[in-house]
Amino acid sequence: MVVLLTGTFLAVNALYFNEELRLDRRYADPSPGPGEVLIAVKLAGICATDLEITRGYMGFAGVPGHEFVGTVVKGPRRWRAKRVVAEISCVCGSCDMCQHGLANHCRRRTVIGIDGRDGAFADLVAVPERNLHELPDAVSDEQAVFVEPLAAAYQVIKQCPIEKRMQVAVVGSGRLGLLVAQVLRTTGCKLEVVGRNELTLNFCEKKGIQTVHASELVPRGNRDLVVACSGSPEGFDIAARLVRPRGTLVLKSTYARSAPLNLAPIVINEVTLLGSRCGPFPEAINALARRQIDVESMISRQLPLSKGVEAFEMAADPRYIKILLKMGA
Numbered sequence: 076m077v078v079l080l081t082g083t084f085l086a087v088n089a090l091y092f093n094e095e096l097r098l099d100r101r102y103a104d105p106s107p108g109p110g111e112v113l114i115a116v117k118l119a120g121i122c123a124t125d126l127e128i129t130r131g132y133m134g135f136a137g138v139p140g141h142e143f144v145g146t147v148v149k150g151p152r153r154w155r156a157k158r159v160v161a162e163i164s165c166v167c168g169s170c171d172m173c174q175h176g177l178a179n180h181c182r183r184r185t186v187i188g189i190d191g192r193d194g195a196f197a198d199l200v201a202v203p204e205r206n207l208h209e210l211p212d213a214v215s216d217e218q219a220v221f222v223e224p225l226a227a228a229y230q231v232i233k234q235c236p237i238e239k240r241m242q243v244a245v246v247g248s249g250r251l252g253l254l255v256a257q258v259l260r261t262t263g264c265k266l267e268v269v270g271r272n273e274l275t276l277n278f279c280e281k282k283g284i285q286t287v288h289a290s291e292l293v294p295r296g297n298r299d300l301v302v303a304c305s306g307s308p309e310g311f312d313i314a315a316r317l318v319r320p321r322g323t324l325v326l327k328s329t330y331a332r333s334a335p336l337n338l339a340p341i342v343i344n345e346v347t348l349l350g351s352r353c354g355p356f357p358e359a360i361n362a363l364a365r366r367q368i369d370v371e372s373m374i375s376r377q378l379p380l381s382k383g384v385e386a387f388e389m390a391a392d393p394r395y396i397k398i399l400l401k402m403g404a
């Protein structure tokens with residue numbers, strides 16, 4: 076990062092995507108707009124959405140990165156020097172969705188590092204003040220990087236209240252699947268994770284979460300709720316065979332490519348399909364502060380931003396779980 080004596084920033088290091096991903100050491104200073112603050116990013120996580128962006132998801136060009144923690148360096152006094160995380164939807168506050176308390180679905184929204192706005196794989200990121208959440212000391216930077224995806228995992232139990240007697244399955248044991256499974260476990264329901272990755276299935280077993288390898292699965296159509304987190308049409312197929320008639324199938328993954336899906340079982344079994352995206356930050360922050368959810372052991376590596384391209388390759392490699400980028404290193 077280039078800092079002038081006057082304390083203003085001239086150019087920043089940023090990971091930039093436009094058909095290909097590259098490191099830009101002289102990326103323009105992201106000057107904050109009205110109602111926005113400037114955050115010096117400390118750590119950021121790479122997730123499946125970022126990988127999808129490099130495959131053309133949302134037709135995004137710019138700086139990706141939406142799971143991050145940093146310190147406010149420019150903005151209203153009450154936020155200055157505060158350690159924060161930020162919600163990713165930047166909203167207008169006046170459209171019909173915003174007016175009805177559904178700001179995450181704002182008609183005119185931009186989304187940090189995903190849609191129409193630069194993200195956090197850079198020294199600095201500008202975000203609306205209204206998106207900020209201050210972190211308690213009990214949450215480390217490493218934990219804080221997971222607030223955004225963990226909030227998305229909490230959205231599942233917000234949309235579908237879980238009772239202890241319920242039979243629940245998570246399909247996909249990737250980064251998001253592991254978070255969703257840990258959140259579901261806190262409800263005391265009968266839970267099983269279906270996956271193909273021995274490393275992440277072992278992670279679940281160590282947490283006392285029952286697992287089954289997809290190749291050994293015999294779907295009986297008896298689950299009240301199935302959460303599809305695999306990001307693959309095959310995962311959707313498995314989920315559709317696991318869910319009971321009149322049960323609920325939650326779709327948690329987004330992908331760049333559309334794929335043919337067999338929807339007949341959904342119709343025949345009168346399954347409720349539910350899309351699920353961003354979730355409540357306060358729940359996620361509290362759960363991390365109380366150490367209800369273990370995210371630290373999901374971190375495989377922390378790389379400097381200068382190794383960002385390599386870090387993306389590692390994030391796509393099933394031998395690793397979560398890859399973090401460290402700014403200013």
Ligand SMILES: [Zn+2]
Nearest residue numbers: 122124142224
């Ligand atoms: Zn993400």
Ligand SMILES: [Zn+2]
Nearest residue numbers: 167170173181
């Ligand atoms: Zn709006």
